[in-house]
Amino acid sequence: MDTSPALLLLLTLGFCEYRHGVSLEIKVRSPKDIGQLRVGQRLELECHTDRSSGASWIRQDRSGTLHFIVFINSFSRATFEGSQRTSPRFEASRENTIYRLAVKSFTPQDEGRYFCVMSLNLMLHFSPGQHVFLPGQQHLHPASPSPAKMPSTSCPSPGGPSLFSIPADSRMQKDLDSSCLAFLCVTSAGLCLLLLQLLATTIVLHQLKAHH
Numbered sequence: 001m002d003t004s005p006a007l008l009l010l011l012t013l014g015f016c017e018y019r020h021g022v023s024l025e026i027k028v029r030s031p032k033d034i035g036q037l038r039v040g041q042r043l044e045l046e047c048h049t050d051r052s053s054g055a056s057w058i059r060q061d062r063s064g065t066l067h068f069i070v071f072i073n074s075f076s077r078a079t080f081e082g083s084q085r086t087s088p089r090f091e092a093s094r095e096n097t098i099y100r101l102a103v104k105s106f107t108p109q110d111e112g113r114y115f116c117v118m119s120l121n122l123m124l125h126f127s128p129g130q131h132v133f134l135p136g137q138q139h140l141h142p143a144s145p146s147p148a149k150m151p152s153t154s155c156p157s158p159g160g161p162s163l164f165s166i167p168a169d170s171r172m173q174k175d176l177d178s179s180c181l182a183f184l185c186v187t188s189a190g191l192c193l194l195l196l197q198l199l200a201t202t203i204v205l206h207q208l209k210a211h212h
Contacts, residue, residue, distance in 0.1 A: 023050045024116050024127035029100070037134055043103040047116030047127060055099040057092065060113045060129065067112075072099050108134060 028034045029044035037043065047055055057069040070092040071079045078092040079085065089110075091102040103110050113129035 022118050022120050022125045024048075024055075024118060024125060026114065026116055026127050026130040028130065034132065035135065037106060037132065039107060039134065041106050043106050043110070043132065045101045045114055045130060045132075047099040047101070049097045049099065049116070049118065051118060051120070052094070052097050053120075054118070055094075056117045057099070057101045058115050058117055059110070060115065062112065069101065106134075 025048045027046045027048060029046050030042060031037055045057075047057070049055060052074055054071065054073040056071045059067045059069060061067065068081055069090055070081075070087070072092050072094045073079070076094040077085075080087040080090060080092070089104060091100075091104060093100045099116060101114070111133045113131055115129055116127040118125045
């Protein structure tokens with residue numbers, strides 16, 4: 001049965017623009033007691049979701065700056081900072097809808113709040129932040145402001161109390177804005193470009209078949 005190019009175009013645009021919400025939850029896999037984390041110890045975090053379309057891990061340091069760690073795509077391929085396939089500090093993997101991050105040997109440099117991030121429907125969805133600090137260092141982390149004082153980000157969420165509720169000052173606000181733009185450009189534009197290329201190929205084949 002022939003497929004109309006116009007119908008394919010509508011399906012392509014619809015796929016690029018329409019997605020449902022997403023559920024994100026971080027669990028500490030190791031150590032069993034995160035409050036007893038030690039320097040040199042292996043830290044393992046899991047991001048439990050209801051999607052297998054790809055997710056990223058980021059860390060917020062004490063100053064509020066966001067640091068990209070890794071993006072894990074739907075084929076379980078990890079891309080670390082600098083577009084590297086491997087990292088001397090981290091390991092990442094995916095099992096169904098669980099995205100795992102491991103800090104090979106924890107150092108004070110790795111302290112902060114860890115977030116799992118997914119891009120859906122042109123919006124970034126953040127998990128609740130997982131605090132990861134060495135014993136005795138938790139009190140040095142800036143206190144979270146009340147919900148009334150939390151600034152909004154440039155990536156609005158359709159719902160969910162844990163989405164985009166990251167306390168931030170003006171500096172972190174800029175980091176969030178940049179992160180939103182980067183994630184959306186890579187995931188959304190890349191996927192839509194692939195679909196449009198497939199659409200163009202289909203249209204050409206359809207026209208050639210019509211001429212014959």
